[in-house]
Amino acid sequence: MRTPDRDRCRPAFAALCAALVITILGIPAAGALSAEYVVLPNGTAYQARIEIADASRYEFADVGFMGEKVPVQVGNVELTGNCSPCGFNWSRPWGAPSVITFAKGNYTVSYLAPLSGNTLQGQFTRPYSVNATIPPEFSVKNPLIAGISQGANVTHHADNTTSVRWDKTTAFNVRFYDQWHENMLWFFFQFMAILVLILVVVPYLLSMKRGE
Known part of the structure; x- marks a missing residue:
């Protein structure tokens, strides 16, 4: 007896569904990436931890007054993910931001960078959940001398540190001040x-x- 076509299609359809589920699970959800910034107590540097997905390079750049890319001098650069260790190669073109390249995948990039003018800012090519931690020596309470970009949630902790969080943003800015x-x-x-x-x-x- 001949097997009906619909019966023969069921295994193929199930395999297709399974492959689709695996593919979807392997793609990070939009806006699920996060970036963590911690300002050091002296306010002259910050530590960053930034998740990247399906990437093979990362560029160390800040945003200039006209929106242009400004090279950032970074140190203590680490790349973590499903590898031990995660190797990368440096590219330091003259007058342009430094770039690290690596095998394509999902990683977290960590680095230490200088900070000036009591202003922390960043820009992304896709929505990020961003959290910035300001040490007890600084504050953002007075709007006359502080500044926070739109969409932020500010939390003042018992130890006098301040957390500023943005959900699904492509750019952020926080200006803090001391006594x-x-x-x-x-x-x-x-x-x-x-x-x-x-x-x-x-x-x-x-x-x-x-x-x-």
């Missing part, structure tokens, strides 16, 4: 108040007195 900058802000306000008193209030009172 000296906050003191300078209040000194500026006091100075401006004295100027207003001398240049506006006192002349007005004197003119009122002369008018009497």
